[in-house]
Amino acid sequence: MTIAGKVAIAGIGQTQFGRGLAESERELAYMAIDMALKDAGIEPSEIDALSSYTMEATPDFEIVRNLGLGPLSYFSQAPHGGGAGPAAIGHAAMALATGQAKAAVVWRARKRSAAGTRVWAQSVPVLNDHWKWSRPSGLLRPVDEVAMIARRYAHQYGDIAPALAEIAVTLRRYACANPAATMYGKPMDEADYHASRMVADPLRLFDNCLETDGAVALVLLPATRARDARQPPVLIEAFAQGLVPGHQSMADFHRADALTGSSAVTAEHLWQRTAFTAADVDVAQFYDAFSPMILFSLEAYGFAPRGEGARMIVEGALRPDGALPTNTAGGGLSEAYLHGMNLATEAVRQLRGTATTQIADARLALVTGCDATPNGALLLRRDG
Amino acid sequence: MIDGIPLPARDGPFEAGFWRALERGELAHQNCADCGVWHFPPRWRCHCGQPLAYRAVSGNARLWSWTVIHPPVLPAFAPFAPYPVAIAELAEAPGLRMVGPLVQTAGDPINHVDPSRLTIGMPLQACIVELAEGTPWPAWKI
Numbered sequence: 001m002t003i004a005g006k007v008a009i010a011g012i013g014q015t016q017f018g019r020g021l022a023e024s025e026r027e028l029a030y031m032a033i034d035m036a037l038k039d040a041g042i043e044p045s046e047i048d049a050l051s052s053y054t055m056e057a058t059p060d061f062e063i064v065r066n067l068g069l070g071p072l073s074y075f076s077q078a079p080h081g082g083g084a085g086p087a088a089i090g091h092a093a094m095a096l097a098t099g100q101a102k103a104a105v106v107w108r109a110r111k112r113s114a115a116g117t118r119v120w121a122q123s124v125p126v127l128n129d130h131w132k133w134s135r136p137s138g139l140l141r142p143v144d145e146v147a148m149i150a151r152r153y154a155h156q157y158g159d160i161a162p163a164l165a166e167i168a169v170t171l172r173r174y175a176c177a178n179p180a181a182t183m184y185g186k187p188m189d190e191a192d193y194h195a196s197r198m199v200a201d202p203l204r205l206f207d208n209c210l211e212t213d214g215a216v217a218l219v220l221l222p223a224t225r226a227r228d229a230r231q232p233p234v235l236i237e238a239f240a241q242g243l244v245p246g247h248q249s250m251a252d253f254h255r256a257d258a259l260t261g262s263s264a265v266t267a268e269h270l271w272q273r274t275a276f277t278a279a280d281v282d283v284a285q286f287y288d289a290f291s292p293m294i295l296f297s298l299e300a301y302g303f304a305p306r307g308e309g310a311r312m313i314v315e316g317a318l319r320p321d322g323a324l325p326t327n328t329a330g331g332g333l334s335e336a337y338l339h340g341m342n343l344a345t346e347a348v349r350q351l352r353g354t355a356t357t358q359i360a361d362a363r364l365a366l367v368t369g370c371d372a373t374p375n376g377a378l379l380l381r382r383d384g
Numbered sequence: 385m386i387d388g389i390p391l392p393a394r395d396g397p398f399e400a401g402f403w404r405a406l407e408r409g410e411l412a413h414q415n416c417a418d419c420g421v422w423h424f425p426p427r428w429r430c431h432c433g434q435p436l437a438y439r440a441v442s443g444n445a446r447l448w449s450w451t452v453i454h455p456p457v458l459p460a461f462a463p464f465a466p467y468p469v470a471i472a473e474l475a476e477a478p479g480l481r482m483v484g485p486l487v488q489t490a491g492d493p494i495n496h497v498d499p500s501r502l503t504i505g506m507p508l509q510a511c512i513v514e515l516a517e518g519t520p521w522p523a524w525k526i
Binding site for chain 1: 450464467
């Protein structure tokens with residue numbers, strides 16, 4: 001049995017993205033969900049399923065109480081931080097496809113613009129989890145962990161600095177066309193990128209995602225029901241997750257082939273579950289907490305052979321007229337960092353034809369989770 | 385030794401032999417007597433299903449990757465930034481890797497080694513340093 005085409009994303013909503021927003025994280029969640037319900041034209045009382053991230057701070061029962069949802073018959077959370085986004089949507093989709101639930105909300109809210117709210121900055125005095133093997137040596141932040149893999153990749157396959165600059169500049173250009181983006185009105189060229197300060201060599205400030213206050217929500221309905229709703233349905237064509245043996249979240253250094261990770265497992269299963277191939281994808285939304293993740297994901301999902309992703313990027317593949325327009329609202333680097341959930345809503349806008357940088361006749365979109373954690377991916381398609 | 389850094393809990397499962405070896409001044413990792421595979425981080429048993437025992441390793445390694453950490457960092461590390469951090473791949477097996485500080489001599493501060501001296505693949509040698517009073521940890525001599 002497959003879920004292909006049985007479930008649709010029928011509504012999307014988002015708050016303002018920014019720094020120091022007045023609303024609490026919970027209020028942001030409620031606002032985004034309310035907008036997604038109105039976008040879909042669905043009454044709150046129709047929602048009987050909720051799905052989000054294990055890192056989500058607002059309890060499901062508060063969502064139900066404050067928005068007037070329910071009663072719920074399904075509620076779920078997906079683990080692994082930025083790896084969780086596609087799974088939060090995918091788990092809800094499986095519940096709808098199997099009849100376990102009739103209408104689902106998926107959301108992510110964060111208030112992370114203040115420096116003290118960084119997860120790494122809240123490190124405890126004694127580490128009990130797998131970070132005990134790396135943090136005491138001073139490898140503290142997610143960017144440090146990705147820098148290790150980026151340098152190793154460059155050692156094996158050649159210089160990636162021009163590709164990383166192209167990623168940052170291209171995503172900034174998309175953000176400058178997107179009035180909702182944090183970096184709207186703040187253009188950046190390659191010289192600006194190379195002038196930005198080093199954070200974890202070889203990664204610079206503009207290789208890092210934003211830290212954002214904001215929330216994003218989606219409404220999922222069975223495809224048959226979605227066709228009677230307000231918006232053109234965006235169908236879930238395929239969903240997969242992956243966790244390769246030996247993977248530990250972020251500090252993923254202990255597998256013999258450390259450059260082939262959980263994304264490869266996810267990709268293999270995603271492509272097995274659909275007749276479409278990577279060549280059919282019109283627009284990609286790759287999880288981009290850090291710029292190298294786009295390079296790694298491009299290869300893991302089959303858009304470039306291993307070691308050739310950087311060349312593809314430098315040739316302009318990610319641009320609006322390129323082979324694979326990518327993170328077309330600006331992504332985590334330049335639109336907002338909401339653990340990747342804003343990548344899913346951008347994929348929906350592309351397939352509805354309402355994106356700020358609209359890719360002509362976009363029919364098929366890929367949305368991926370974090371390459372450095374156990375993760376997941378969704379293939380979305382326009383109905384009909 | 386740096387005051388106030390996050391320290392590894394040393395009472396985790398399957399790792400007593402690792403810490404006991406470090407206290408003796410040795411670096412040891414789990415090894416399968418049956419299939420010979422080395423494992424780190426510590427785990428319950430070998431993939432082949434057989435039990436694992438801690439065995440001393442040579443301490444010979446190569447630099448697998450490295451980064452240089454620039455601010456902002458945790459307050460305890462701030463006086464040392466920027467400083468390099470290494471991943472050492474141990475001679476015993478591909479994939480048997482540890483994150484650790486680089487030194488020229490045991491006891492050097494973590495920012496002592498100039499990153500311009502580093503190349504991936506260069507030989508490293510383990511030496512035991514103290515992260516804090518009573519918490520030994522392997523550093524990697526260039």
